[in-house]
Amino acid sequence: MTLSTPELLDRRARLLGPAYRLFYEQPLHPVRGEGVWLFDADGRRYLDAYNNVASVGHCRPEVVQAIAAQAAVLNTHTRYLHEGVLALAERLLATMPAGLQAGDGHAMFTCTGSEANDLALRIAQAHTGGTGLIITQWAYHGVTAPLAGASPSLGPQQPLGSNVVTVPLPLRAPHSEIGPRFAEGVRQAIATLAQRGLRPAALLLDTVCSSDGVLTHPAGWLNEAVNSVRAAGGVFIADEVQPGFGRTGEAFWGFARHGTPAAPLVPDIVTMGKPMGNGHPVAGLVARAEVLAAFGRQCRYFNTFGGNPVAMAAANAVLDVIEREGLQANALHTGVVLRQRLAALGRRHAAIGAVRGAGQFIGLDLVDATQGRDDGFAPAPALTQRVVNGLRQRGVLISATGPEASTLKIRPPLVFTEAHAALLADTLDAVLTELENAA
Amino acid sequence: MTLSTPELLDRRARLLGPAYRLFYEQPLHPVRGEGVWLFDADGRRYLDAYNNVASVGHCRPEVVQAIAAQAAVLNTHTRYLHEGVLALAERLLATMPAGLQAGDGHAMFTCTGSEANDLALRIAQAHTGGTGLIITQWAYHGVTAPLAGASPSLGPQQPLGSNVVTVPLPLRAPHSEIGPRFAEGVRQAIATLAQRGLRPAALLLDTVCSSDGVLTHPAGWLNEAVNSVRAAGGVFIADEVQPGFGRTGEAFWGFARHGTPAAPLVPDIVTMGKPMGNGHPVAGLVARAEVLAAFGRQCRYFNTFGGNPVAMAAANAVLDVIEREGLQANALHTGVVLRQRLAALGRRHAAIGAVRGAGQFIGLDLVDATQGRDDGFAPAPALTQRVVNGLRQRGVLISATGPEASTLKIRPPLVFTEAHAALLADTLDAVLTELENAA
CATH class of the missing domain: 3.90.1150.10 (Aspartate Aminotransferase, domain 1)
Known part of the structure; x- marks a missing residue:
């Protein structure tokens, strides 16, 4: 009934x-x-x-079948050896630009985009020694406490973290002004953090600015800002939870549209989620080995369901369909x-x-x-x-x-x-x- | 190969x-x-x-079948109406003591126990206006940044949050001393928070103290500590991610062993996870309506995969098996x-x-x-x-x-x-x- x-x-x-x-x-x-x-x-x-x-596609048979088949055989965790997690890591790293591919970059797995962004912040803070976080004025990055505090689009009742500074996004400015104006805003945010006694850990940016109103052009508009945050000791986290996995058409990842073959844009950390398992809870990140090193020395990471064989089967099946079709x-x-x-x-x-x-x-x-x-x-x-x-x-x-x-x-x-x-x-x-x- | x-x-x-x-x-x-x-x-x-x-049981056929069947029909999210999430919420609330059942308590869904504990902290802070967190000395509560900072068992390289105070757990003391000594530790922790200018938001406690070395007896050992934190304006969060879903034998939830029919122990928030979907990423919490009210006024909550039809089908199937067998x-x-x-x-x-x-x-x-x-x-x-x-x-x-x-x-x-x-x-x-x- x-x-x-x-x-x-x-x-x-x-x-x-x-x-x-x-x-x-x-x-x-x-x-x-x-x-x-x-x-x-x-x-x-x-x-x-x-x-x-x-x-x-809803209820895509190949993905449903992959989930059902693996769930019937084995579903444990990453404290045991399993080939599924390695196969997916290898495929994801292969989609990255030089500097983030296997050997230069590592993949880690979570269940949600929120967990991926939260882990990315921990990695960035361990690497830089800074805590400051720079985001766009109407960003959304997730629902854990640090990310809710970095998601002004959740509304004014949700206070921002004391380590968070927002930057105006000149969404409707002439194309030639968007990059310089955003970069200037990032430099002002770095100065604001300094006034609070904080060093920047990261510029955290959804590479299509989904919640700010969608900003995709001109290609390269975010590069000067990335250079500015790096010059101040921070890293660039590309939040690909919404734009990733081929959606932007011109590239597999939203950030990649902003580089050229001669000068690729290489984020320090790339986070991913939503479409990764076509509805199965699977998410993760790819990080430059050099950026992940400090976190790896200080912390172990375990996520009970993250990277489990069923999640990996779902994600591998999604990649199969994207590639084949x-x-x-x-x-x-x-x-x-x-x-x-x-x-x-x-x-x-x-x-x-x-x-x-x-x-x-x-x-x-x-x-x-x-x-x-x-x-x-x-x-x-x-x-x-x-x-x-x-x-x-x-x-x-x-x-x-x-x-x-x-x-x-x-x-x-x-x-x-x-x-x-x-x-x-x-x-x-x-x-x-x-x-x-x-x- | x-x-x-x-x-x-x-x-x-x-x-x-x-x-x-x-x-x-x-x-x-x-x-x-x-x-x-x-x-x-x-x-x-x-x-x-x-x-x-x-x-x-690994690869339990009834759960595999429930996942496969629902994944083939529909898997969206909680911004649409769906009966699966309501059916599960109703069953979970029915396992709770008076004061947390439907009408007096609400259920919310996440993908992992970490997300559930993280959300519980946000709810506790919104309700109490405090930020302080009291935990056991070798606790583990999750991997988001606030929870890693409340998980001393991750090791000394993982610093605790500035809002976190740990309490020694008299694991091997005579039974008659465990409750009073732990409660005294909680009162000292409240004083320590006050010295830092902080009010307690919550006592966050794994109700079998899994990572501290497993503490289950005497029944009622934690009740005086719960009273003490409430007297100071904080709430009690029962972390049931490990003990929940019948594991402790005497009760469906670990906390429930510590009450009596005449005087049940009623947590303000109960978090749950690991066994909930037999490996499928599903977790959540139950909170007293009164405790959830402030968060509900200030914040909306959405978790892309949390509470989705497949996760709910898995969790409903797990409850079926636990009950039937x-x-x-x-x-x-x-x-x-x-x-x-x-x-x-x-x-x-x-x-x-x-x-x-x-x-x-x-x-x-x-x-x-x-x-x-x-x-x-x-x-x-x-x-x-x-x-x-x-x-x-x-x-x-x-x-x-x-x-x-x-x-x-x-x-x-x-x-x-x-x-x-x-x-x-x-x-x-x-x-x-x-x-x-x-x-």
């Missing part, structure tokens, strides 16, 4: 308490997933254009088509502002057209909520991002096709038209 | 780096698990008397038999000191018999290492615990039987006899 939505809401509040939130004014109750689709209890299907966890190339191609369609919509809907993105990671600004769209960014958060909920009513799932909550965040599974992109754009067109007609 | 152990060790050091550790002088390379057994690449079987994760009662019965056998061995081996424990959570002191076993505790860490490795060579897997590394930690899957207990005891007898003859 399936409970009704009001009954589920009542039970949820009673059993799970006040800290949980649901998506959408009319919450979704999916009971089945397949590819890019979720199906609710009434059999209605929804195009999932937001879920970067089910990156190779060329999903990074698909993300590049479909992303271009989708952004073109969204930009075309912008010529007919005054509320559509800038469309940013790389591959299948897209931010679309909704603006208050009455304020004049050429006079900077006039955010429209109420409209954005109406659009997100209107899309859900019409069977398309996305969400919003950015400090003004006025940017649509579009982040579909990598198996998204041109037809899905067309359905998404057409539905957005219909929602905006309906809202315009009602205004 | 299976790699040899030296080849695996080389690859591991190269790929995973310096922070990982292996069990045993001759590391184990299991390739298959079933029930209480692990099988290595050569087909040799090992009695697993240490693994409390595979609590209902009476595994808590089995832990009680087998634990008694095992401790009797170990105590009997003590009459023939001078190196065997005290045997402590409840259900299938047992600590056995190994002592330096040349120092006289009646003159207090003369630890024998070198002997303990030889015994742990000697057991491994003879096909029985356990480990050691305690600040002196001189206590055997015996913590078998709940499906352990009398025959398995006999094999463990007989093998320990043989190892000790061999070491005595070689001395």
Whole structure:
């Protein structure tokens, strides 16, 4: 017997308490997933254009089969020898630029992106002797206590850590100004830390700035800031939990788009998570051997479930699918088509502002057209909520991002096709038209 | 092709780096698990008397099937409605004493015990306004930065947090002194925090003191300390990551052994993990509604994989097996038999000191018999290492615990039987006899 939505809401509040939130004014109750689709209890299907966890498609059979097969044979931990964890480490290190590959870099495994970022901070602090942390103004990096204190996007009630300084992100500045202005902000943050008597441990940066509103261009915009933090003794942690695993199309990792073959950008630590096991809890990091050395001398690391054979089987199966089906190339191609369609919509809907993105990671600004769209960014958060909920009513799932909550965040599974992109754009067109007609 | 152990060790050091550790002088390379057994690449079987994760048996078919079935249908997150998370929350709350059941308590879900303890600290700090944390002298609570700083058993290179005070645990004192002496230590810790200008947020206590050397008796020993921390404005967090889910035999949760029907011990927060999904990464906590309220007002909580349908299916299947097979009662019965056998061995081996424990959570002191076993505790860490490795060579897997590394930690899957207990005891007898003859 399936409970009704009001009954589920009542039970949820009673059993799970006040800290949980649901998506959408009319919450979704999916009971089945397949590819890019979720199906609710009434059999209605929804195009999932937001879920970067089910990156190779909901309930991808190859991944389900890998999990089931390994779970039936062995599932222990990394204090015993097992080839699965070594196979995955080798494959991940092979995706890295020179300086982070096997021999120069090491892989470590956790269960969640939060644990990966938390471990990265411990490694950075052991290496640098500093404690200061530099992040973007509306960053999200995780839910452990140190990371909640480094996630201003959790809201003003969540205080930042005393070791944390935020840097304004010139998201909508002319391309030529973004890099210099962000780097100048990082240098000011280093000075602020110094005033507090702190040395920088790390610049921790989501390489597409997911929660800040999605910043992907110009390529290389973050490099000067990385140089500045290194000059001050800190390291660069690329938080790839959202952009990683081919999503940005042009590269397997978000940071790699900012280097060139002649001058690759090489982070000191790369953290990863969400899509890594297509929903199975698996995450981890890759660190330069030199950066990991101090932590390795001081601390042992053990994560009960991290790196276990089932998690490794899931992650290896995800890599198999991405490689075999060329999903990074698909993300590049479909992303271009989708952004073109969204930009075309912008010529007919005054509320559509800038469309940013790389591959299948897209931010679309909704603006208050009455304020004049050429006079900077006039955010429209109420409209954005109406659009997100209107899309859900019409069977398309996305969400919003950015400090003004006025940017649509579009982040579909990598198996998204041109037809899905067309359905998404057409539905957005219909929602905006309906809202315009009602205004 | 299976790699040899030296080849695996080389690859591991190269790929995973310096922070990982292996069990045993001759590391184990299991390739298959079933029930209480692990099988290595050569087909040799090992009695697993240490693994409390595979609590209902390695590769338990009902759990594997539940994971496989749910993974094939839907695996999303708690921002959509799903009945699995509600069903599990309801069952867990029903295992709690009055004051923590549905309506009075709420359940929240994470992926690891570390995440559960980290969240518990955030909740305790939001509720109390204090930041101080009181733990036992050789505690282990997890690997996030705040918890590594509250885990002295990670070793002296891992500094404790400036908000953390440890309390000596009178593990081998006469039973009548344990409670009063520990409570006095907690009151001194509260005073130490006050000298640092800090108020206590919580007493965080593994309710069997797993890493301190296993302390289970007398029942009620921790209650006076709990009263003292509450009188100072702090809360009591029962860390049930190791003792929970029936292992202690007398109760489903370790803390519950310390209450009576007339006067139950009711923690403010109960954290749980390891055996919860029989190897699947699932963990969580239950908190008094009143204690969770401040966190709920200030913060939202989302954990990408925490509470997802597959994790909930695994945890529900584990509860099914524990209930259907009476595994808590089995832990009680087998634990008694095992401790009797170990105590009997003590009459023939001078190196065997005290045997402590409840259900299938047992600590056995190994002592330096040349120092006289009646003159207090003369630890024998070198002997303990030889015994742990000697057991491994003879096909029985356990480990050691305690600040002196001189206590055997015996913590078998709940499906352990009398025959398995006999094999463990007989093998320990043989190892000790061999070491005595070689001395």
